[in-house]
Amino acid sequence: MSDIANVITVARREFLTRIRTRTFVFGTVLLLAGVVAIAFVPIIVQYLEGNGTEEKVAVWVGTPDLATDPVPTLDALLNAPTGMPGAVPGAGAGGFAVSSVPDLGSAREAVTAGTYVAVLGIERDQGGELEFTLYTNERATGRTSQLVQQASNAVTIADRLERLGVTPADQASLFAPASYEVAWPEPGRTDPPEGSLEAGSSYLLGFGMTILIFMMIVLYGNWVAASVVEEKSSRVMEVILNAATPFQLMAGKVLGVGSVALVQFGAILVAGVAALLLQGRVAELVLGPAAGGVDLPEGLTIGMLLAFVAYGVLGFLLYAVLYAAAGSLVSRQEDVAQVVMPMALLSTAGYIIAVYASTGLLDIRAGWMVLLALVPFISPFLILSRIVAGEVAPWEIAASLVLLVGAIVVALWIAARIYAAGVLIYGQRPSLRTIWRLARTGM
Amino acid sequence: MSLAITNLKKRFGDVQALDGISFSVAPGEVFGFLGANGAGKTTTMRIALGLLRADEGSVTWQDRPTRSWPRRTWGYLPEERGLYGRMPVLDQLVFYASLYGVPRDRARRDALHWLARFRISEYADRRAETLSKGNQQKVQFIATILHDPDVVLMDEPFAALDPVNVALLKAAVLEMRDRGRTLVFSTHQLDMAEELCDSVAIIDRGRLVTEGPTREVKRSAGRQVVRLATSDDHDLSWLDELPHVKVTRPGRDYTELHVDADGDPQTVLRAAMGRGESVLQFEVADPSLEEIFVERVGAIDTTERTLAAAPAEVAR
Numbered sequence: 001m002s003d004i005a006n007v008i009t010v011a012r013r014e015f016l017t018r019i020r021t022r023t024f025v026f027g028t029v030l031l032l033a034g035v036v037a038i039a040f041v042p043i044i045v046q047y048l049e050g051n052g053t054e055e056k057v058a059v060w061v062g063t064p065d066l067a068t069d070p071v072p073t074l075d076a077l078l079n080a081p082t083g084m085p086g087a088v089p090g091a092g093a094g095g096f097a098v099s100s101v102p103d104l105g106s107a108r109e110a111v112t113a114g115t116y117v118a119v120l121g122i123e124r125d126q127g128g129e130l131e132f133t134l135y136t137n138e139r140a141t142g143r144t145s146q147l148v149q150q151a152s153n154a155v156t157i158a159d160r161l162e163r164l165g166v167t168p169a170d171q172a173s174l175f176a177p178a179s180y181e182v183a184w185p186e187p188g189r190t191d192p193p194e195g196s197l198e199a200g201s202s203y204l205l206g207f208g209m210t211i212l213i214f215m216m217i218v219l220y221g222n223w224v225a226a227s228v229v230e231e232k233s234s235r236v237m238e239v240i241l242n243a244a245t246p247f248q249l250m251a252g253k254v255l256g257v258g259s260v261a262l263v264q265f266g267a268i269l270v271a272g273v274a275a276l277l278l279q280g281r282v283a284e285l286v287l288g289p290a291a292g293g294v295d296l297p298e299g300l301t302i303g304m305l306l307a308f309v310a311y312g313v314l315g316f317l318l319y320a321v322l323y324a325a326a327g328s329l330v331s332r333q334e335d336v337a338q339v340v341m342p343m344a345l346l347s348t349a350g351y352i353i354a355v356y357a358s359t360g361l362l363d364i365r366a367g368w369m370v371l372l373a374l375v376p377f378i379s380p381f382l383i384l385s386r387i388v389a390g391e392v393a394p395w396e397i398a399a400s401l402v403l404l405v406g407a408i409v410v411a412l413w414i415a416a417r418i419y420a421a422g423v424l425i426y427g428q429r430p431s432l433r434t435i436w437r438l439a440r441t442g443m
Numbered sequence: 444m445s446l447a448i449t450n451l452k453k454r455f456g457d458v459q460a461l462d463g464i465s466f467s468v469a470p471g472e473v474f475g476f477l478g479a480n481g482a483g484k485t486t487t488m489r490i491a492l493g494l495l496r497a498d499e500g501s502v503t504w505q506d507r508p509t510r511s512w513p514r515r516t517w518g519y520l521p522e523e524r525g526l527y528g529r530m531p532v533l534d535q536l537v538f539y540a541s542l543y544g545v546p547r548d549r550a551r552r553d554a555l556h557w558l559a560r561f562r563i564s565e566y567a568d569r570r571a572e573t574l575s576k577g578n579q580q581k582v583q584f585i586a587t588i589l590h591d592p593d594v595v596l597m598d599e600p601f602a603a604l605d606p607v608n609v610a611l612l613k614a615a616v617l618e619m620r621d622r623g624r625t626l627v628f629s630t631h632q633l634d635m636a637e638e639l640c641d642s643v644a645i646i647d648r649g650r651l652v653t654e655g656p657t658r659e660v661k662r663s664a665g666r667q668v669v670r671l672a673t674s675d676d677h678d679l680s681w682l683d684e685l686p687h688v689k690v691t692r693p694g695r696d697y698t699e700l701h702v703d704a705d706g707d708p709q710t711v712l713r714a715a716m717g718r719g720e721s722v723l724q725f726e727v728a729d730p731s732l733e734e735i736f737v738e739r740v741g742a743i744d745t746t747e748r749t750l751a752a753a754p755a756e757v758a759r
Contacts, residue, residue: 009541017530235525239586241494242519243542424494 006244010252011259014227018260028264032271039275043282055117055144058101058110062123063130067162070122070155071100077151096147108135118144120152128163130156206388207358209308210381212265214351217316217380220261221323221343225336227253228327228423237423246420250328251412254320261316307387307397314404315380318411319343325415328422350381358385365391374400376407444505445469446491446594446625451500453486460486461497462649468627468642470505473620475636475643475657476629477736483649484629485522488596492519504594515543518592522599522629524583528572532558532582535571536589543590550589557585561611576603584612588619595619597628601635613639633733637661643732647740661729664738665704668731669711672697672724685714697724 018024057078059071075098101107107119118136125131132152138144161171228250231237240249326339356362357369364386373382373392379400386392446468453461461483468474478484489495491502493510502509504516527535533554540550558564561581566574571582580603588595600616601609616626616639630636636643637657644654653660668691679698682690687706692699702708708727715722730738 005544006542009538013530013538017527231527234528235521235523236527237525238494238521238523239519239525239539239583240542242492242517243514243539424489 003245003248006248007252007255010240010244010249011256014253014256015259018223018257019263024260024264028267031264031268035268035272036275039272040282056097056099056115057144057148058099058107058116058119060101060104060107060119060121062104062121065124066122066159068158068168069100071098073155073158074098074120074148074151077154078147096144111135111137118148120148122155130159132156205304206384207355209304209312209384210351210354210358213308213312213315213380213384214347216261216265216312217319217347218344220257220316221319221347222336222340223260224253224257224320225323225327225340226333227257228324228419229330229333229336232328232331232423233333241423246423247416249423250321250324250416250419253324254317258313258316258320262313265312304384304387307384310401311380311383311404314401314408318376318380318404318408319347321408321411321415325418325422328419346377347381350378353378354381354385357382358388364389370396374403376400376404379404446509446627447501447503447506448487448491449501449503451487451490451502452498453483453490453495454498460649461490461500463500464646464649464651465500466644466651466654468625470625471620471623472625472641473616473639474625474627475640476627476646477631477633477636477643477732478629478646479631479740481648482646484646485598487646488519488598488627488629492517492596515545515590516593518587518590518595520583520587520595520597520600520628522602524576524579526571526579526582526586529570531568532563532571532574533567536582536586539586540589543592545590553589554585557589558582560615561585561608577605577608580604581608581612584615588615592624594625595627597626599630600628601630601632609635633731633736637732645736645739652739653735657732658729661732661735664730664735666730667702667708668728669700669702669708670697670724670726670728671700671711671715671722673715673718673720673722675720681714681718682711685711697726701730 057074059074061070075096078096078098101110101119104119104121107116110116111119117138118134121133121135123131123133130152132148132155134145134148136144158168158171161174162168166174231240231249237249244252322343323340326343327336330336330339353362353372357364363369369382369386372378373386373396383392383397383400387397448467449465451461451464452459464483464487476484476487486495490497491509504512509517530538533551536554536558537547537550540554541547545553555564555567558567561584563574563578563581566578566582571579574582580600584597584600587597600612604612616628620626640657642654642656643660645652645660653663655663669688679690679693682688682698682700685706687703688711689701689703690698691701700711702711712722712725715725
């Protein structure tokens, strides 16, 4: 019986047993539903706004000499995107329907009756200036009133320019925004500046990937430990230990749980990406052909995905073998939390540093950050933040991967020895000194 | 050629679990490993299987260290039952067998055969935790021998079984012996050992007390047991006057006497017939293992010095 065959047998049992549990099936379905729901939130919001909360505003023009019809101008201004970073096109639209009415009196009655939210009366005073009055039950400082006031200013300016003899075509160039750019002080540096829309979305992406890796390590690491303890407490360990070596058992367990993790995360990733890709078409179906498509998040490149998978898998392996060794030291599920504490602290530290770095609380360009991103227990969290920040030289990635693999080999060696001795210890929780002795002597 | 255990020593913290144990098990025999709780039976078995390392001494099978043999050579039934509670019975039997390299389909077929033989076929697809203790025990036994190991070590295999299941298990053990397998089991049920074992070893507190073929161990005391029933059982005083004879159990059906090594049971028979009584029963036998055990070790110690807890001493 070769090593590999037993590792596969153990992994296979672990995998099949885990994915058949009701908790796994329900958990995965819930996660998938959650991911798809989040991906479709913008469309849902747009749909609700477009249908449920449309606000009708009537416009009554009481002066005959307006050069341009104010209704399209008001419509465009009231429904302009709010300009929030990352907003999906169309989602910031105000949801106003603007139409003109011939009679102010009946329009005001219609507002009272609730047909219109407001009616805007436009007249000209003796000085020739336009005069705007908004008849509405809403608060004078409400959103509708403020937007209408801004739009009215624009109409007034257009009217004044008109009276000064500026043609509408010239007006358009008058209001064209200035060309403005933020750039790095270093010549030749082309990555998106901090805080720009583009950089913002890739920071978000690196952040999300870091969260996923952290979740995977902590969730499934604990799973590995609990599974080892289960075999100990049910005394299955003694039976299978006669058939397979501790190393085979441990490797099989880590790979089995790892495959479960891959399946679950793979499903989530596929569902998430598919939902994003389908967004445009679904938007068309729900909102009509005018709705814009949605692109993949900025910065989601093949390289980024590869890095995510590589660091996710390697990081999991490194932590999981230690979780397995920790699990082998106790014989009751209640003691698991205590014995996996070192791994929990270490992974949380790495995660928090990565979060601070991607949100700008820590300077991701600092020298100690470069060093920290090479440290095996930290790099799976931190390196992605540095990659999206465009801060990583290829040698850094290579070095951190080599160190990570090296650390896995060392951890595997130590963990296998602790595991070999630990699995037959029942009763009290071993001290640090004992663990050290076990790691040294193996049994 | 045998399973040879030579001068095993193992210490857990302050406890000297094994203190120079030596004995050997001939191939193809059923061997009883007897001792009170905490005598060192489980530790000896774990060392023999390579699960634990001895401080000193060696265990060889056919002149090679037991650790160097392929794992499928060995079958091990631990004292504490080890089954995945939430895994169906058949699935875990196949799992255990495939760890020893048995192809899945063959493991499945053999497992179904054994389940039928032990009259628990209907539990094949049930989760193990839903089975009774006795049935779990039988499943555990199947898991131990499904890969048809050459040497089977069993720790208290008969505990928790009712008489019907004990008989089923005994038959299975004897059948395996007839197929040339070597079976070692520990027990503190001495009548069971006496019935089943070709040879036995008795250990106490990590030391070997005696070992050898069951018959010789029983004869090692040098005395014989005579069971006598006569037409007039009321007066037994004449028995006490015979040399080398001691009445150990005066009874209604028969009287049991010990005749020590220097005496001859036939003198008892002659004396009885000389008294003019009619002899209804006269039987000469070896002392039981239990008597030997009690004589050599003292009554079986029921205080828990449990075996499984012993390795926890590592943790000190």
